[in-house]
Amino acid sequence: MRSRGALLLLATAALVLAAARLWGAGIVDTRHNLSVTGPGPIKSTTEQELCIFCHAPHMARRDIPYLWNRADSTVSYTTYESSTLYASVGQPSGASKMCLSCHDGTIALGEVLTRTAEIPFVGGIRFLPPGATLLGTNISDDHPVSFRYDAALAAAKGEFVSPSSLTGAVRLDKEGLLQCTACHNPHDDANGKFLVVPNNFTALCTACHDRTNWPTSSHATSSATWSGAGVNPWLHTPYTNVAENGCENCHRPHTAGGHARLLNYTFEEDNCLVCHQGNVAAKNIEAELVKQYRHSVQDYTGVHDPAENFTGVVTKHVECVDCHNPHQAFSSPASPPNVPGALRGVAGVTASGAPAANASYTYEVCFKCHADNNVLSFSAISRQHPQINTRLEFDLTNPSYHPVEGVGRNPNVPSLLPPYTVNSNISCTDCHNSDDSPATAGAGPAGPHGSRNRFLLERNYTVADSTIETSYEYALCYKCHDRNILLSDASGFPHQRHVVREQAPCSACHDPHGVSAIQGNAVNNSHLINFNLNIVQPNADGALRFEDQGTFQGRCYLNCHNVEHRPRQYPGMH
Numbered sequence: 316m317r318s319r320g321a322l323l324l325l326a327t328a329a330l331v332l333a334a335a336r337l338w339g340a341g342i343v344d345t346r347h348n349l350s351v352t353g354p355g356p357i358k359s360t361t362e363q364e365l366c367i368f369c370h371a372p373h374m375a376r377r378d379i380p381y382l383w384n385r386a387d388s389t390v391s392y393t394t395y396e397s398s399t400l401y402a403s404v405g406q407p408s409g410a411s412k413m414c415l416s417c418h419d420g421t422i423a424l425g426e427v428l429t430r431t432a433e434i435p436f437v438g439g440i441r442f443l444p445p446g447a448t449l450l451g452t453n454i455s456d457d458h459p460v461s462f463r464y465d466a467a468l469a470a471a472k473g474e475f476v477s478p479s480s481l482t483g484a485v486r487l488d489k490e491g492l493l494q495c496t497a498c499h500n501p502h503d504d505a506n507g508k509f510l511v512v513p514n515n516f517t518a519l520c521t522a523c524h525d526r527t528n529w530p531t532s533s534h535a536t537s538s539a540t541w542s543g544a545g546v547n548p549w550l551h552t553p554y555t556n557v558a559e560n561g562c563e564n565c566h567r568p569h570t571a572g573g574h575a576r577l578l579n580y581t582f583e584e585d586n587c588l589v590c591h592q593g594n595v596a597a598k599n600i601e602a603e604l605v606k607q608y609r610h611s612v613q614d615y616t617g618v619h620d621p622a623e624n625f626t627g628v629v630t631k632h633v634e635c636v637d638c639h640n641p642h643q644a645f646s647s648p649a650s651p652p653n654v655p656g657a658l659r660g661v662a663g664v665t666a667s668g669a670p671a672a673n674a675s676y677t678y679e680v681c682f683k684c685h686a687d688n689n690v691l692s693f694s695a696i697s698r699q700h701p702q703i704n705t706r707l708e709f710d711l712t713n714p715s716y717h718p719v720e721g722v723g724r725n726p727n728v729p730s731l732l733p734p735y736t737v738n739s740n741i742s743c744t745d746c747h748n749s750d751d752s753p754a755t756a757g758a759g760p761a762g763p764h765g766s767r768n769r770f771l772l773e774r775n776y777t778v779a780d781s782t783i784e785t786s787y788e789y790a791l792c793y794k795c796h797d798r799n800i801l802l803s804d805a806s807g808f809p810h811q812r813h814v815v816r817e818q819a820p821c822s823a824c825h826d827p828h829g830v831s832a833i834q835g836n837a838v839n840n841s842h843l844i845n846f847n848l849n850i851v852q853p854n855a856d857g858a859l860r861f862e863d864q865g866t867f868q869g870r871c872y873l874n875c876h877n878v879e880h881r882p883r884q885y886p887g888m889h
Contacts (some may be wrong), residue, residue, distance in 0.1 A: 357443070359434050362434045369385065390421055392453070395455050395456075396575065409461060411495045417443065418449065457568065462492060484512045498519060507553065517563070529643070532645050533645045539597070540555055545589075565579060565586045603760060608766050610763060619636060629689065644657050651742040653677070677742040685706070713832045715835075717741065722737070744761070746772055746773060749765060754773055776827075858881075
């Protein structure tokens with residue numbers, strides 16, 4: 316009678332042989348078949364055995380499982396790093412190190428432990444040729460591996476599926492580590508790239524990544540396809556529309572151009588503009604970014620970081636993702652001041668100056684750069700009360716402001732055009748917008764990407780003195796304010812005389828954002844009064860002020876166009 320040990324040995328051998336037959340059947344028609352029968356160009360000239368390049372039924376290594384037939388690389392790998400990485404990523408281990416014994420290019424493909432001589436390959440190839448499959452020893456441009464994916468990591472990082480839910484094809488190893496084998500099955504290429512599940516509609520990515528609002532985002536739902544013009548945005552995938560590519564519209568799990576966060580391209584904006592130049596997305600954003608006035612995203616590289624703080628000293632920059640969250644953005648309007656779908660999920664700064672993880676209002680996104688930091692260093696117009704902190708200009712305690720944060724203070728504005736009323740709110744983008752946007756009956760995109768108008772404005776707003784008044788010169792003001800009412804002086808102030816006859820621009824007296832309460836007061840700075848010092852100077856008495864005397868009543872102490880106001884009384888001041 317055979318001993319129990321011998322029977323166990325025979326049973327184990329039988330299982331190994333059965334597995335070998337199963338795996339062999341799976342890989343025979345794949346690139347992992349490196350024998351003489353392999354279908355690809357990288358294959359042996361002599362070796363008949365199929366599994367020998369990784370496994371050996373006899374004399375395999377005893378220190379690791381899987382009957383492994385290859386030595387370990389002795390190199391030190393440069394691993395993935397990112398400011399948003401919460402996992403502890405060390406040197407590759409387990410199955411990942413096994414994969415790298417071929418894919419790092421340090422050990423010859425035919426160098427196996429059970430052959431005394433290196434197995435020769437067609438064309439004298441010894442290592443994987445340059446390309447997507449040769450990862451090298453610098454794997455900082457590849458998805459991190461060999462880290463512990465547990466409940467603590469999922470809780471700390473957020474937007475992760477609980478590791479206890481990984482019960483399907485995507486699995487951790489027996490140590491609870493995420494290895495190459497979480498995504499790849501080296502014995503089965505039925506899904507392409509040896510993936511454990513197809514990644515169309517990012518099914519593989521979302522097995523672990525649970526991004527907030529991803530299912531309703533445009534990148535998850537859009538059926539837009541590539542027009543064939545320009546660069547193919549999906550060279551590394553077999554998928555043909557935005558939704559099907561999903562995460563891979565922007566990210567590449569291996570040999571990524573932008574290492575941190577595994578972006579397809581090194582330059583951040585290229586990951587957006589490869590589609591948003593009219594070749595995939597309907598609107599051409601790239602055309603906006605070459606206009607004279609623009610958010611100059613192409614002037615900065617490698618500066619933006621999702622973990623950055625915009626309250627304080629920051630390195631000046633602007634990138635697409637400063638204003639747009641590609642995991643959440645979608646096409647949906649919103650009533651001011653609420654954020655539209657395009658700005659959903661973007662960090663901001665509140666009206667009180669506090670950081671907000673998710674901006675609720677459009678102005679909070681703008682305040683990231685236009686408020687409590689060093690991004691802006693000068694005022695475009697020399698004002699009596701200069702202010703570069705836009706948050707302070709729109710504060711609801713101010714003597715006057717345009718109604719961005721809330722309803723305006725003035726209950727009497729007869730010049731307002733419908734649908735605007737004194738109870739209306741507006742957004743920053745009602746003024747700062749593309750000159751080709753739908754708001755101007757144009758075919759371009761909405762938003763402050765670029766404009767031919769100074770100050771990145773939707774319509775012309777002339778600030779030069781001695782300007783002949785036309786509907787074009789002050790088109791931005793006339794978008795909301797009835798030109799005929801203003802120039803007929805029905806609003807209470809002689810605009811006709813000042814704007815038409817004296818050719819003074821609106822900006823000579825009015826600061827369109829507002830006047831901060833820490834600088835101005837309700838008597839002198841109502842009605843957005845904040846004089847342009849290049850046009851308006853103190854009078855002979857040294858006085859420079861406006862006095863509000865009630866509804867449609869006021870007087871000025873100043874000198875403008877060499878005309879003394881000591882004071883000038885306006886019975887219908889507005």
